[in-house]
Amino acid sequence: MSSLADGGRKPARPPPAAQVSRTPRCPPYGDLRGTKGEPPELPLAAAATCEACGKDEREMRWARARAGAWFVQCHADVQGTWREHVPGVEQQEDQSQGSHPCRPSWLAEDEITAAVFSRTTNLLRSGILRKPPVWYEVYVAFPPRREPLYRPSRRFFRQVKDVVPDIVYPEDTIRAKFYEVYGSGSRPFQLQQTNFKSCCQRFVEEYNELKKEGEIKEENLFEETGKLLLAKGMILRRKTAVNVIPAETAFTMTLPNMLKEQVHEEQQLESTEGQKENPLPS
Amino acid sequence: MAGQQLLRAVIPRLSCVGLLERVSPRAALLSTRLCGTVPVPAETQQEDPSVINEKLITGPLKQPDYFNVKELFSLNDLFQARVHLGHKKGCRHRFMEPYIYGCRLDQDIIDLDQTMDHLELALNFTAHIAYRNGIILFVCRNRQFGHMVELVAKDCGEYAHTRYWQGGLLTNSHIIYGGSVRLPDLLIFLSTLSNVFEPHVAIRDAAKMNIPTVGVVDTNCNPSLITYPIPGNDDSPSAMELYCKLFKMTITRAKRKRKQMEALYKLQNQASSN
Numbered sequence: 001m002s003s004l005a006d007g008g009r010k011p012a013r014p015p016p017a018a019q020v021s022r023t024p025r026c027p028p029y030g031d032l033r034g035t036k037g038e039p040p041e042l043p044l045a046a047a048a049t050c051e052a053c054g055k056d057e058r059e060m061r062w063a064r065a066r067a068g069a070w071f072v073q074c075h076a077d078v079q080g081t082w083r084e085h086v087p088g089v090e091q092q093e094d095q096s097q098g099s100h101p102c103r104p105s106w107l108a109e110d111e112i113t114a115a116v117f118s119r120t121t122n123l124l125r126s127g128i129l130r131k132p133p134v135w136y137e138v139y140v141a142f143p144p145r146r147e148p149l150y151r152p153s154r155r156f157f158r159q160v161k162d163v164v165p166d167i168v169y170p171e172d173t174i175r176a177k178f179y180e181v182y183g184s185g186s187r188p189f190q191l192q193q194t195n196f197k198s199c200c201q202r203f204v205e206e207y208n209e210l211k212k213e214g215e216i217k218e219e220n221l222f223e224e225t226g227k228l229l230l231a232k233g234m235i236l237r238r239k240t241a242v243n244v245i246p247a248e249t250a251f252t253m254t255l256p257n258m259l260k261e262q263v264h265e266e267q268q269l270e271s272t273e274g275q276k277e278n279p280l281p282s
Numbered sequence: 283m284a285g286q287q288l289l290r291a292v293i294p295r296l297s298c299v300g301l302l303e304r305v306s307p308r309a310a311l312l313s314t315r316l317c318g319t320v321p322v323p324a325e326t327q328q329e330d331p332s333v334i335n336e337k338l339i340t341g342p343l344k345q346p347d348y349f350n351v352k353e354l355f356s357l358n359d360l361f362q363a364r365v366h367l368g369h370k371k372g373c374r375h376r377f378m379e380p381y382i383y384g385c386r387l388d389q390d391i392i393d394l395d396q397t398m399d400h401l402e403l404a405l406n407f408t409a410h411i412a413y414r415n416g417i418i419l420f421v422c423r424n425r426q427f428g429h430m431v432e433l434v435a436k437d438c439g440e441y442a443h444t445r446y447w448q449g450g451l452l453t454n455s456h457i458i459y460g461g462s463v464r465l466p467d468l469l470i471f472l473s474t475l476s477n478v479f480e481p482h483v484a485i486r487d488a489a490k491m492n493i494p495t496v497g498v499v500d501t502n503c504n505p506s507l508i509t510y511p512i513p514g515n516d517d518s519p520s521a522m523e524l525y526c527k528l529f530k531m532t533i534t535r536a537k538r539k540r541k542q543m544e545a546l547y548k549l550q551n552q553a554s555s556n
Contacts, residue, residue: 123492134415134467135407139407141344142407142410144511148489148506153506160376163379164382167385167391
């Protein structure tokens with residue numbers, strides 16, 4: 001379908017972004033778009049008239065813009081619009097409004113003013129769409145929980161209050177203590193089994209049972225559970241402390257002393273090597 | 283003849299070009315001559331099968347769950363498929379906060395009660411669209427599940443686009459595909475993010491072209507523009523398999539129902555004419 005009135009095939013690319021920095025970008029009319037993002041250059045002559053109704057081409061464009069449609073067959077279809085064409089208004093294409101009437105200048109191409117349903121309702125009401133699209137009645141019968149209106153997601157540079165609550169259980173205190181004392185449990189987690197009970201989980205359950213019985217004191221509960229589980233056969237290894245240099249030796253282990261020791265060791269090594277090498281050349 | 287008219291009424295894909303709302307401006311301007319004389323089978327449809335139209339097409343809308351999509355899934359199914367697992371706290375999108383149940387050790391957990399509700403709504407909508415012979419396009423740019431989505435679309439008899447989305451596929455379709463092309467009536471996003479973890483271009487384009495969307499939104503996605511969002515995990519294979527299964531079942535169920543009803547009304551018509 002390339003039978004344009006002017007014959008040529010215009011490139012179907014939008015103008016480069018640098019050219020249209022702050023000016024609004026036109027809705028994508030394809031190769032009908034002007035070079036500077038202005039309203040589309042229509043293939044018909046400027047003074048052409050619509051054959052269906054006899055009205056001017058510019059009026060047609062204005063009517064299309066007013067109705068908010070991306071594509072319009074003929075403005076004769078736009079009947080009963082709440083805003084009739086006002087002659088002479090088109091001339092005042094001032095910069096503040098932006099050069100394109102249907103998109104205000106402060107909106108980027110990404111941002112969509114109205115939700116799908118309200119736009120389609122307006123198109124139907126104005127007569128541009130002659131029959132409702134397939135989904136329209138279904139939407140009316142089963143509307144979504146929230147109207148899909150565009151919301152700009154601005155990034156906040158200050159700390160935003162965290163609205164989502166943390167999920168914490170009362171057993172978490174026991175779990176924390178367990179992991180602190182015993183490290184990760186002896187058995188690795190078997191995630192393929194949905195009813196798998198880890199070391200920690202068994203510990204927690206034993207703890208709660210002992211607590212319910214109420215015989216043992218609070219402070220001793222932890223150790224008692226440990227003992228009980230060891231008796232049952234579960235291996236619980238306490239986390240070994242990292243080798244820490246005791247305080248007295250730390251004082252004497254200054255850098256010169258360490259170097260002296262190193263040199264001494266090297267000398268010893270050399271002497272042993274020398275002894276080894278001697279028998280070789282005979 | 284009555285049979286043919288009935289066929290045209292219920293299968294709008296066979297109708298003329300003139301019925302399509304999304305006509306290119308070039309075609310529109312060129313065919314200004316045709317403005318007044320656009321072939322409108324709609325007029326001929328009004329007389330005979332309007333009553334049939336009523337029952338066949340608008341009948342299902344009167345019931346809250348005509349296709350019984352509720353029975354296709356349960357809360358336990360969603361949990362087992364790990365639909366409730368979201369991303370870490372740092373990845374959270376501000377607009378997903380209402381759908382999140384809580385944060386467990388910095389991992390967001392999606393509220394499955396809300397997911398159930400949204401999923402039911404979305405599946406119901408999809409079923410109705412499929413019943414009305416709407417074109418459904420599955421979109422998923424998550425490469426791990428691209429092939430799976432394509433297979434699902436093939437099994438349903440619908441369409442999928444899991445490759446690079448060219449700029450003007452929806453908005454510039456009359457240039458890319460030439461002439462008048464029927465655009466999809468519903469887009470289903472199994473993952474709303476593109477390769478580079480930004481919102482998929484098709485969401486915005488569908489909103490521009492007045493096409494409703496159904497989409498699985500994870501905790502790092504923006505649900506604003508999606509008509510029927512489904513808050514849920516879009517990264518685990520088990521969750522994706524569940525969604526694919528559910529969509530396939532609803533669409534096939536709806537299409538089968540449509541065939542049944544058409545056959546029923548055809549029989550009725552024949553009986554009444556006889």
